[in-house]
Amino acid sequence: MHKGKAYLECLPRERTGELWQSRLIAAGYFSSLPVETLLIGQALGRVTAGCTYAKQSVPHYNGSAMDGIAVRAQDSFGAAETNPVRLTLLKNNEPFVPGSCYIVDTGDLMPAGTNSVIMIEDVHIDGNSAEIIAAATPWQHVRIIGEDIVANEMVLPEHQLVTPPDIAALLAAGLETIDVVAKPKVTVIPTGTELVARSQDLKPGAILDVNSHMLCAAVSTWGGEPVRHEIVPDNYEQIKQAVAKSLETSDMVITNAGTSAGTEDFTSRILSELGEVLVHGVAIKPGKPVVLALCNGKPVIGLPGYPVSAMLTAELFVRDVLYQRQRLPKPQLQEVPAVLARQLYSHVGVEEFVRVSVASIQGKTVAAPLSRGAGIISSLIKAQGVISVGENSPGLAAGAEVKVKLFSQQQLNTLLAVGSHDLALDILGVFLKRQTNMLLTAANVGSMGGIMAIKNGEAHIAGIHLLDDKTGEYNISFVNKYLANINWQLVRLARRDQGLMVLPGNPKNIKGLSDLIREDIAYVNRQRGSGTRMLLDYLLPKQGVACSTIDGYEKEVSTHMAVAATITAGAADTGMGIRAAAMALGLEFIPISHECYDIILNFPPGDLMADMIVSILKSPEFRQEVERLGGYDLSEAGTILAINKELGE
Numbered sequence: 001m002h003k004g005k006a007y008l009e010c011l012p013r014e015r016t017g018e019l020w021q022s023r024l025i026a027a028g029y030f031s032s033l034p035v036e037t038l039l040i041g042q043a044l045g046r047v048t049a050g051c052t053y054a055k056q057s058v059p060h061y062n063g064s065a066m067d068g069i070a071v072r073a074q075d076s077f078g079a080a081e082t083n084p085v086r087l088t089l090l091k092n093n094e095p096f097v098p099g100s101c102y103i104v105d106t107g108d109l110m111p112a113g114t115n116s117v118i119m120i121e122d123v124h125i126d127g128n129s130a131e132i133i134a135a136a137t138p139w140q141h142v143r144i145i146g147e148d149i150v151a152n153e154m155v156l157p158e159h160q161l162v163t164p165p166d167i168a169a170l171l172a173a174g175l176e177t178i179d180v181v182a183k184p185k186v187t188v189i190p191t192g193t194e195l196v197a198r199s200q201d202l203k204p205g206a207i208l209d210v211n212s213h214m215l216c217a218a219v220s221t222w223g224g225e226p227v228r229h230e231i232v233p234d235n236y237e238q239i240k241q242a243v244a245k246s247l248e249t250s251d252m253v254i255t256n257a258g259t260s261a262g263t264e265d266f267t268s269r270i271l272s273e274l275g276e277v278l279v280h281g282v283a284i285k286p287g288k289p290v291v292l293a294l295c296n297g298k299p300v301i302g303l304p305g306y307p308v309s310a311m312l313t314a315e316l317f318v319r320d321v322l323y324q325r326q327r328l329p330k331p332q333l334q335e336v337p338a339v340l341a342r343q344l345y346s347h348v349g350v351e352e353f354v355r356v357s358v359a360s361i362q363g364k365t366v367a368a369p370l371s372r373g374a375g376i377i378s379s380l381i382k383a384q385g386v387i388s389v390g391e392n393s394p395g396l397a398a399g400a401e402v403k404v405k406l407f408s409q410q411q412l413n414t415l416l417a418v419g420s421h422d423l424a425l426d427i428l429g430v431f432l433k434r435q436t437n438m439l440l441t442a443a444n445v446g447s448m449g450g451i452m453a454i455k456n457g458e459a460h461i462a463g464i465h466l467l468d469d470k471t472g473e474y475n476i477s478f479v480n481k482y483l484a485n486i487n488w489q490l491v492r493l494a495r496r497d498q499g500l501m502v503l504p505g506n507p508k509n510i511k512g513l514s515d516l517i518r519e520d521i522a523y524v525n526r527q528r529g530s531g532t533r534m535l536l537d538y539l540l541p542k543q544g545v546a547c548s549t550i551d552g553y554e555k556e557v558s559t560h561m562a563v564a565a566t567i568t569a570g571a572a573d574t575g576m577g578i579r580a581a582a583m584a585l586g587l588e589f590i591p592i593s594h595e596c597y598d599i600i601l602n603f604p605p606g607d608l609m610a611d612m613i614v615s616i617l618k619s620p621e622f623r624q625e626v627e628r629l630g631g632y633d634l635s636e637a638g639t640i641l642a643i644n645k646e647l648g649e
């Protein structure tokens with residue numbers, strides 16, 4: 001047995017792909033494929049295992065192609081307007097005699113003796129005779145035997161994807177069943193002592209096994225037949241046995257987790273004992289510790305435990321192998337040039353894959369990077385595409401030209417909201433989708449980030465809640481200051497309650513901001529530039545509180561929900577945020593202030609989308625749905641607060 005390659009000896013992705021492909025070819029993995037026989041009606045989307053030949057001709061009899069009369073062509077010769085020819089009409093059961101004809105409908109068997117059809121429009125029926133005024137050519141309007149498919153002709157070649165018309169052709173050609181390439185059976189083994197199968201069993205430290213379901217679904221999407229193994233704890237022998245047993249019945253085995261350097265990360269060692277580890281460590285992020293092995297001539301892939309890493313490495317090293325194994329054409333993702341919405345740091349030495357929201361903004365395609373953590377499942381569902389930042393790149397500047405691989409052709413049918421995020425925006429997205437079929441995607445970069453995105457033409461919408469500490473007014477002075485020469489409108493979305501969130505029962509008896517200086521109180525703050533942080537910094541001096549005296553003032557998180565989650569987890573006693581976030585996690589809420597959450601709309605004059613958004617904001621249905629979240633006042637929603645004065649004049 002070969003020893004596994006040392007971890008961290010990372011190969012570049014392309015070389016890994018080539019090595020993986022060439023070793024699988026050498027192992028014969030793509031040559032002798034198991035075959036399955038299916039009823040024709042079940043073969044849609046499958047790949048023919050061999051060439052298929054017609055059992056019968058199509059059509060299998062000479063039939064009339066039109067409604068009319070069936071004649072012997074030579075009986076009609078000489079017919080003309082000046083010389084009508086009269087033929088005797090026979091009944092179907094009467095034998096043909098020269099100079100006679102039969103009435104036929106489209107599809108009828110041509111009566112013996114006839115070889116041509118004259119359309120009924122060109123015939124004058126008179127009692128027992130039919131008069132024609134033009135000659136018919138032999139076989140006109142007749143579908144002759146085998147005109148479509150001749151018996152023994154090839155209907156479909158081997159390794160062809162079966163389409164709906166193929167099903168018609170196969171059935172017409174007299175086939176009842178067809179041999180197709182069998183779906184590769186792929187066993188997915190979730191590993192980890194911390195894993196539980198059901199959310200009822202979750203407790204701190206336990207993780208719900210979601211990856212095995214995600215990976216099985218991916219295998220199905222890629223044409224394979226997934227088999228989900230039960231969770232195997234981090235036990236060397238048990239994992240080894242599970243892999244060895246699965247290999248007996250599967251065409252491919254995927255293990256999940258246990259690929260990195262932890263004390264219980266056994267994958268590479270186990271696979272090197274069961275076969276040969278070709279790769280352990282690829283210079284990519286996420287997904288670096290992926291393991292690629294060949295055991296008994298079958299691929300065994302150790303995918304890293306984090307969901308995003310697992311999905312990306314499956315896309316890179318499982319998907320194409322499955323397509324190739326089934327001879328399915330690999331779907332090509334469309335690649336479009338786009339402008340990066342914000343700066344992106346990257347590590348030199350690894351190729352980094354970053355999921356992005358994509359939108360077309362006034363003719364410019366913009367890609368907004370989503371959160372990059374390997375455990376951020378939501379980045380997988382929010383993304384419309386992915387970009388790759390090359391191994392040698394330390395990162396990309398905002399505005400840099402990137403190439404986005406789009407997950408679907410319709411992905412540019414998107415409105416991009418960049419700025420401070422609010423649940424009301426998600427609800428606006430639902431209403432917009434209903435009315436316009438446009439998808440609203442949001443990148444949460446804080447209020448100032450939103451203003452900058454509008455300034456750079458990289459957002460359709462920006463949610464902001466910025467307090468001007470000189471005027472005490474919200475938002476207007478900021479848009480006027482930063483957004484010249486742009487067709488913006490500032491529209492009220494909601495007034496929101498801002499306040500302190502505390503655990504149920506308020507165990508530390510917090511009453512207001514002045515309590516934050518107490519020694520027994522740990523605070524969790526929002527990031528600089530966020531509206532909530534600006535409000536806090538505005539209010540603290542008014543209460544005579546110095547921020548340096550607050551324990552936790554330096555501890556920053558970037559969303560209202562993260563503040564609420566930090567308090568729920570016991571990592572802080574209180575933090576400022578909106579009431580809806582407190583309610584969502586069952587926290588108590590001490591109101592401190594109101595703030596105005598408004599949206600900047602960036603649409604050219606006359607664009608109907610801005611009007612549509614305003615009318616949604618004004619609708620009672622939308623207002624009720626948002627107000628139900630708690631802590632929102634939408635009585636002014638849809639009010640246009642300002643438009644760009646410079647352009648307006």
Ligand SMILES: Nc1nc2c(c(=O)[nH]1)N[C@H]1C(S)=C(S)[C@@H](COP(=O)(O)OP(=O)(O)OC[C@H]3O[C@@H](n4cnc5c(N)ncnc54)[C@H](O)[C@@H]3O)O[C@H]1N2
Pocket residue numbers: 190191192194195207208209210211212256257258259260261262265286287288289303304305306307309374
């Ligand atoms: N000292 C080092 N630590 C880590 C390194 C490293 O190089 N040195 N690499 C990190 C990277 S990169 C990744 S990726 C992960 C890979 O981890 P493993 O494949 O060993 O997996 P685990 O540590 O067991 O799990 C990671 C994470 O994922 C969760 N998980 C696992 N299985 C599932 C599942 N079926 N469904 C949902 N979530 C799952 C698991 O609970 C952990 O939270 O290692 C880093 N560490």
Ligand code: MOO
Pocket residue numbers: 284285286287288289304306308309374
């Ligand atoms: O490879 Mo890991 O997936 O970067 O986190």
